[in-house]
Amino acid sequence: MATSSDFQQMLRGAAMRVTRPRVAVLRAVYAHPHAETDVIIRAVRQELPEVSHQTVYDSLHALTAAGLVRRIQPSGSVARYESRVGDNHHHIVCRSCGVVADVDCAVGEAPCLDASDAQGFTIDEAEVIYWGLCPDCSTATAQGRT
Template structure:
């Protein structure tokens, strides 16, 4: 794996961030981080499709390994959503925030935590564990899907 070019087009210094974590700053890692920064909540397949035009030799397996390594080192957040077989990833790791997902189109957006720190909810019984994180996913129907549904109902009433 070769070293990334010194001039990469993102607003984060991924090379330095990787090195600060003791990781090699490869072109593949920098490109995946940059892609996720600009396309939050992407799964590994989407990342692969998004980076392969600039990294023609990268494989889907390599992307899976990269996101696994980056999430293990705390450089990206792994998100598991209900009814989704694939984990999603994002670079927004500096705060405790949640997600809202449209149950029709699948769109995912960040939602700021009103408490601001983890965990922001408490379970009724910790079963002897120290809680370090609570994952909250709000699910609803986005305005676009709601609009399409209401237009469809109006057309059905004719």
Template sequence: MTRPAPGGEPMALAAAHLRAAGLRVTVQRMAVLAAVSESAGHLDADALRERARRVTGALSLQATYNVLRALTEAGLVRCTQIPGHPARYEVEHRDNHHHFVCLRCAAIRDVECTVGAAPCMEPRLPAEYEVREAAVTFWGVCPDCRGARPDTSSM
């Protein structure tokens, strides 16, 4: 794949999003945000670093994590922590969705929240607690893996 021009549309959009979030605009931040935005979602830091390096050239994994933390804190990126897997990142749409994880291939798919508005679940907590989000993970076998071989996993 050819290296996109730094002034290209994805980079310009990333710069605009960074400014709107009150973040300083750097090539590394633009490149990582563009990589997240252009992906189908749910990529780990290493995969995003590889995509961002097409623009920045050298980019360490630590620098990538630093950028992802800043983007997450600014509300531009959502970090999803699935037990047993590296953190995955996607554009933050504030749409209150959940995730399905395939037990065989570890693919992650968004699942629309079918109950309603955030947090879409009512935990039994004292009134002093303010719940803003519920994170639900569905575990199973995706259609590709179901067709590939018989199910030998158990939970």
């Protein structure tokens, strides 16, 4: 697990000012992979009870823009944040409970998929979301049929 000094160094490395809210938001994102904003706010408020919603939103936006966290938003879901950045991995989402898990690229490096017609674009990332049922929901569904 990363420490406060690790988070401070990450911020400095991204040419960002080190603030207590930014460090707390980074700690929350690292502690809660694929967390919704409300989960991050609750985690940050355990450390900094006085922090506002807007400060957390602003910190998430700045950290995302700096490439220190990644924002994902599967169809029909609220935005979620994760600390795994820079490797162009994908996600799998349970249709029943909404749990999200990481899935490594199937082939090669970023963008790890080739468009059939890039239409002149220089593609640097591919985003794939797999949908299905997680093991718990699959088991529950199977047990409901018996």
